[in-house]
Amino acid sequence: MKIATWNVNSVRQRETHVRAWLERVQPDVLFLQEIKCEAPQFPAMTFEAAGYRAEVVGQKSYNGVAALCRIPFTTTHRALPGLPEGDAQARYVEIEAGGLTLIGIYLPNGNSGGDAGYAYKLAWMAALRARAAELLEADKPFAILGDFNVCPTDADYSPAALGPQDALCRPATRAEYRSLVWLGLTDAIRALHPDERIWTFWDYQAGAWPRDSGLRIDHALLSPSLAEALISATPDRDERGREQPSDHVPVVIELA
């Protein structure tokens, strides 16, 4: 089984990239983030022509996530359960497919909106941890994929790509991320590539791509039984070198 995640930075701008990528890579499931549109504007027909059915959790202008599946699936949640007042922003989609619970997330960046914006990020992470704990308690095999907006360690970003107070790497951000992983989840990329320099994002500015100055912020976290089935976990760097690319590349995991 092949499962992938990709922050496309507007699905309408990236429609042809995504379709070509689906046809080439043939994942069973692809989670999208930052689709930046509502469901009626989502180019569902394009992806249906490639054999994929979509579940779209959309929002005008900002955020927005979707699941594209070529295998049968059911949608179980369209928002992260357990946020105090629900979530007004489109950042979470949870499905069941192939006997697995699969979650696609766009975790808040946390650098905008001042203290409240950062508090929202931490609250969102706490609710995600609670959801993961619930699934572990129920002994469900599951994976959480998406744009986490977290550089887990200093090895996960290029020197000077972020300031020390950036919401992607602040100590409280990392502490929340660790408390999620330490429930018993496996970071798929790091499990298979413990010492490699691996980025999933390169800023559009300042020649970040040609200088290979990037971040590792798109992750796949696996429950224990899925971790045992892990075969590969790979960012598709080639996508960053195409014409008018997203600033993120797809991350693909293969499970036995």
Place this chain on the structure above:
DNA sequence: ATGACTGAGCATCTCAGA
């Protein structure tokens, strides 16, 4: 030493991204 890109929207600027 400095500047620097992309996308969406009641748009010729602002917000957000990271």
